Amino acid sequence: MSPKSTYNRTLRIIPLLFGLGWSFLSLSALGKEDPFAGVVPKSSDAWEERDFFTDNFAFRKELMAEFGADSLGEVSSRQSLGFEVQKKFSSETATLFSVDLQARLVRRDGFTDAPNDMEGMTRPGWSFEVHNAYLDLYNPFGGVGSLNLRLGRFYLPFGLNLSTDTHGSLLQLSNEADFGFERDWYGGVWGAFGPFLYDLDYLVGSGYDLVFKGQRGLVAGRLSLGNRIVSDTGLEGGFSFANGSRLSMAGMPVETLRGGMDVRWKGAGPAGSLGFTGELALGEDDQASVSSQLAQADYLHASRTWGFSGQFRRAAREGGSPKAWVLAEATWYFRNDMAGSNLQWLKLNVRWPLEGAALTGATLFTLQYYQYW
Amino acid sequence: MRSILSSILAGILFFPTQAFAAIGCTLNNPAEDLKYLFPGMTSYREELKEFGKLPDGKKAFEGLPARLRGELDPVYETYETAYTVYWAFKGKEKLGLVHGVNVPGQGGVIQVFLSLDPKTGAIKKFFFQRLESPAASALRAKAFRDKFTGFTLADFYKHDHYQDKDPKNPADKVGGIILPKTVSGKKDLQAALRGVRKNLVLMDLFVFGGMYEPFFERAQKVGAKAPGGKP
Numbered sequence: 001m002s003p004k005s006t007y008n009r010t011l012r013i014i015p016l017l018f019g020l021g022w023s024f025l026s027l028s029a030l031g032k033e034d035p036f037a038g039v040v041p042k043s044s045d046a047w048e049e050r051d052f053f054t055d056n057f058a059f060r061k062e063l064m065a066e067f068g069a070d071s072l073g074e075v076s077s078r079q080s081l082g083f084e085v086q087k088k089f090s091s092e093t094a095t096l097f098s099v100d101l102q103a104r105l106v107r108r109d110g111f112t113d114a115p116n117d118m119e120g121m122t123r124p125g126w127s128f129e130v131h132n133a134y135l136d137l138y139n140p141f142g143g144v145g146s147l148n149l150r151l152g153r154f155y156l157p158f159g160l161n162l163s164t165d166t167h168g169s170l171l172q173l174s175n176e177a178d179f180g181f182e183r184d185w186y187g188g189v190w191g192a193f194g195p196f197l198y199d200l201d202y203l204v205g206s207g208y209d210l211v212f213k214g215q216r217g218l219v220a221g222r223l224s225l226g227n228r229i230v231s232d233t234g235l236e237g238g239f240s241f242a243n244g245s246r247l248s249m250a251g252m253p254v255e256t257l258r259g260g261m262d263v264r265w266k267g268a269g270p271a272g273s274l275g276f277t278g279e280l281a282l283g284e285d286d287q288a289s290v291s292s293q294l295a296q297a298d299y300l301h302a303s304r305t306w307g308f309s310g311q312f313r314r315a316a317r318e319g320g321s322p323k324a325w326v327l328a329e330a331t332w333y334f335r336n337d338m339a340g341s342n343l344q345w346l347k348l349n350v351r352w353p354l355e356g357a358a359l360t361g362a363t364l365f366t367l368q369y370y371q372y373w
Numbered sequence: 374m375r376s377i378l379s380s381i382l383a384g385i386l387f388f389p390t391q392a393f394a395a396i397g398c399t400l401n402n403p404a405e406d407l408k409y410l411f412p413g414m415t416s417y418r419e420e421l422k423e424f425g426k427l428p429d430g431k432k433a434f435e436g437l438p439a440r441l442r443g444e445l446d447p448v449y450e451t452y453e454t455a456y457t458v459y460w461a462f463k464g465k466e467k468l469g470l471v472h473g474v475n476v477p478g479q480g481g482v483i484q485v486f487l488s489l490d491p492k493t494g495a496i497k498k499f500f501f502q503r504l505e506s507p508a509a510s511a512l513r514a515k516a517f518r519d520k521f522t523g524f525t526l527a528d529f530y531k532h533d534h535y536q537d538k539d540p541k542n543p544a545d546k547v548g549g550i551i552l553p554k555t556v557s558g559k560k561d562l563q564a565a566l567r568g569v570r571k572n573l574v575l576m577d578l579f580v581f582g583g584m585y586e587p588f589f590e591r592a593q594k595v596g597a598k599a600p601g602g603k604p
Contacts, residue, residue, distance in 0.1 A: 034544065035595040036531055041493075041584045056421045058455070093462040094416035138404075144414060145404020192405045227402040228409070231502050232513070268480025268505035302481055304448050335448075338475040338482055342453060373453075 056088035063371040068112035070362035076110035102132035151187040157199035158240040181207030205246030215253040218244035237263040258283035272301040289318040304336040324355035343372040411461040422579040467491040476568040480505035485568030508558030526573040530588040
């Protein structure tokens, strides 16, 4: 063998030796750096327990203590204890229907027209109030989400109230002032099509009690932005209508026509989150023109332990003087669960009349302690 | 009347709270979202999950900080918090499950939803239902969210080791998740990562029966940091 061929062979072996060495070092390194080699997921049966009270069943309690005082010397007290029961019923492959019952035992002394207690005017002393009592039937005709049925008592399908829990809050949306009630007994359909949600219902038009006293009831509905738009942009909004007859606060039938639009945006703000809400409704009550406007701004600190709100509201009726108020509210949260299902707070609300004879024309202070758990 | 009222009040106040649940992070419109995630879906079923209903719920809850590598948030992560799991079906076949969690971000709540493979628990899709953040557009970007596809809880437990011992190891999939340098709101990236991890940990507990516990145990054995570190 010539020296040249020996040299060439050596040249060919060197890379091979390097390769082998590198592989050895790599394998050693891998062995050192992969302590998870050989670890595999264990197979185990998922925990499963189902009976009436463990399968999609929720029971919550509610405690509220509210005190009001106005600049004319009127004082009020509203104390209540309540509960909410929710239950969903399912087959092995589908959630079929759900029921919700929410009620309060209330004691009222005095009346100051607190922002969340319009009905208190006619309910001195003890009363038992049913707030929600409804059945939702999901996809009864097949498909998924396009058509569901609702029967019972719930928020009016007008404006933002269907997507806003005002059960415990002091600040309310427009419906109670506009229609005389924010909830009614009704049956109808709801669902989604494309990027929109819809609600279409027949309402008894009696508000608090399920009674017919000459009113025909109302047909009402809302077309609103779907939740993907809400998730992507923070923007909610919709158009609503209501037509028919309802009972007034005095228990008399009122021919009612309403058209409304609403919008709400929620997003990040300085060290917290911001929300802006607007509702507008126009129409007729017994052929007299009526209108209402609401604008609200909310701030919640990122700690979710305190926040501020401000609200402007105005209502006008043909032949009467318009009424307007501005409200300011501070809230201290002791518990403020994300889903609004474990709450404890103290609120101080002040309402100033701006225009017209707003019931008493007085500045009203309301202090509320609320717990929901 | 007074005795009846007293009975009602006592009954409500002393009703055993732990037997019931407050509903946590839920889809705003399950049908719409689930159809988008599982186009072939013919039905869906909701299931409420709670630590209080687990056979050893207290112990499982106490084990959360170690699995999350951080202390629990007193507002967002309580023992009473309930979780809704959505199962999507095509006929009787399970297509997948969807679950969401809340985590605190710079601008408020971040709601992190995952759709998971019903057998392996691997991420099929990751999306935000609610995100109030200066980094919102970067976090919502499909290219960013797609990086999580196929991740399992094992990848997070492995990350604990790689982060401490070998930060640049390419096998650390979670460590490879970064946002462009120009994006502000990096804390929200950490919050989103914690949300994904918390979501997987909870589903491992509630749905998959601790399938990925061997990876957690191995990570502990090889000396991953004690709770308090970042996810």
